[in-house]
Amino acid sequence: MTLSIATWNVNSIKARLPNVLEWLGEAKPDIACLQEIKCQDEGFPREEIERLGYNIETVGQKSYNGVALLSRFPIEEVAERALPGGNGEEEQARYIEVVISAPGGPVRVASIYLPNGNPAPGPKYDYKLEWMARLHAHAAKLLAYEEPLVLAGDYNVIPRDADVHDPAAWEGDALTLPASRDAFFALQWLGLTEAFQHLDGRAHQYTFWDYQAGAWQKNNGIRIDHLLCSPQAADRLKSIEIHKDVRGKEKASDHVPVVGTFDL
């Protein structure tokens, strides 16, 4: 039994609905983690997506951020609607974690929109690092369950120089700063496996191309959308694919889907 889990920063679900429906219809992921839905829960186009056979949970926010989780299989529990460890009130909509009743057994999946952090240094960068520290603490707790777990999303971290077209152009950016990379690798040292590097690892395989300056046409991209897997998920990971062609469509998001398949 194969289970496919995708992540895609759609950059507004309303602006992207035709693209999202087309892609879901073709790729047919079992589970899809969406980021930057940029709408409140009541504004999410549920019916159109439910019609394709998905159960839906959202954590929305007006104008900015917002995450969603789509699943062909029942969502038996919404474990978290925010990343634990925050101080509540000004919480941004960047995290949802669910337990899905997949045919091969339960799988815990989170849709993650990690703060961008620019400009760095500054309060936005501090918030990014604080958020990553909270994610580290929460992931440590989840790993103790020793269950299949996939933390999928826009991490806003370029792991290696090989994951950016021009490392010099990104020097000093919050997506490549050593503290950002250190925090990202600290998640892996906990025991999480980054699916792309584990199975593929090729240089210059990107998941984001800026709208500006002809970045897509010049293939000036970066790889910032990742699947992090617990040992119980990584052991069953069979493939990882970046759906690059999606970036070339009309009205494309600046990110493309990344899809992992598992024998689960």
Next chain:
DNA sequence: ATGGTCGACTCTCGA
């Protein structure tokens, strides 16, 4: 080439 991309929204910010 005196602009340069998009999306949400009140007009300017975030990415």
